[in-house]
Amino acid sequence: MTSVSYFRTLILGTCNMLHKGPRPLVLCGPSGSGKSTLIKKLFEEFPDTFGYSVSHTTRSPREGEENGKHYHFTTKDKMQKQIEQNEFLETAVYSGNMYGTSKRAVEDVQEAGKICVLDVDVQGIKQIKQSSLDPFYIFIKPPSIEELEKRLRARKTETEDTLQRRLAVARTEIEYGEKPGNFDIVIENDNFSKAYEELKKFVISNLKQGETVTS
Numbered sequence: 001m002t003s004v005s006y007f008r009t010l011i012l013g014t015c016n017m018l019h020k021g022p023r024p025l026v027l028c029g030p031s032g033s034g035k036s037t038l039i040k041k042l043f044e045e046f047p048d049t050f051g052y053s054v055s056h057t058t059r060s061p062r063e064g065e066e067n068g069k070h071y072h073f074t075t076k077d078k079m080q081k082q083i084e085q086n087e088f089l090e091t092a093v094y095s096g097n098m099y100g101t102s103k104r105a106v107e108d109v110q111e112a113g114k115i116c117v118l119d120v121d122v123q124g125i126k127q128i129k130q131s132s133l134d135p136f137y138i139f140i141k142p143p144s145i146e147e148l149e150k151r152l153r154a155r156k157t158e159t160e161d162t163l164q165r166r167l168a169v170a171r172t173e174i175e176y177g178e179k180p181g182n183f184d185i186v187i188e189n190d191n192f193s194k195a196y197e198e199l200k201k202f203v204i205s206n207l208k209q210g211e212t213v214t215s
């Protein structure tokens, strides 16, 4: 059996045995480290296997964004109430807007029989560690701050100001990411194909382990 077909079979088996979705994957890493690119490739290769949890936000929808698909658009009052009722795994504030991942959003993916993938910052990781989610924690590390700067400049999404802020945050995030025990695996994204293969191998081998334990 090829690794791809084994992977598909394996996940279905795990779902049936545990009566709930397999453990989610939480990816973390500095802005520009390559999380979105790695996740995109994983979704392209295994379109039926992984699902992204839909985050909540209090910001206004941008053109083309659909409620429930790109985000769950909500109000500050409503989101605050839900946070008080412990309905969120993690929340953060960026540019005055609230963002967060609800427990329901993860369950929706799991109930569809998929592995839930989350992309969160270090603050989110610390909050998720206080929850009962029990995911695999994956840190994506850039080869160096200089290379990170190069990639962020090439991406052309940042102003000089946001770039400098992202680089400053990146230093503390890398320190947290490299601290033993904080993550199940640290993947250095120097060569993209190599980093992707490492991610895939980690996911497959951990699901294999789960199957051995439960069968």
Ligand SMILES: Nc1ncnc2c1ncn2[C@@H]1O[C@H](COP(=O)(O)OP(=O)(O)OP(=O)(O)O)[C@@H](O)[C@H]1O
Residues within 6 Å of the ligand: 029, 030, 031, 032, 033, 034, 035, 036, 037, 038, 151, 152, 154, 155, 189, 190, 191, 192, 193, 195
């Ligand atoms: N191994 C690599 N070598 C060269 N460029 C890469 C590599 N991996 C990713 N990139 C490029 O680096 C840029 C940043 O990657 P990406 O947008 O995936 O980062 P991110 O961690 O998701 O950032 P953010 O948290 O800001 O969304 C992109 O333009 C991507 O194409």
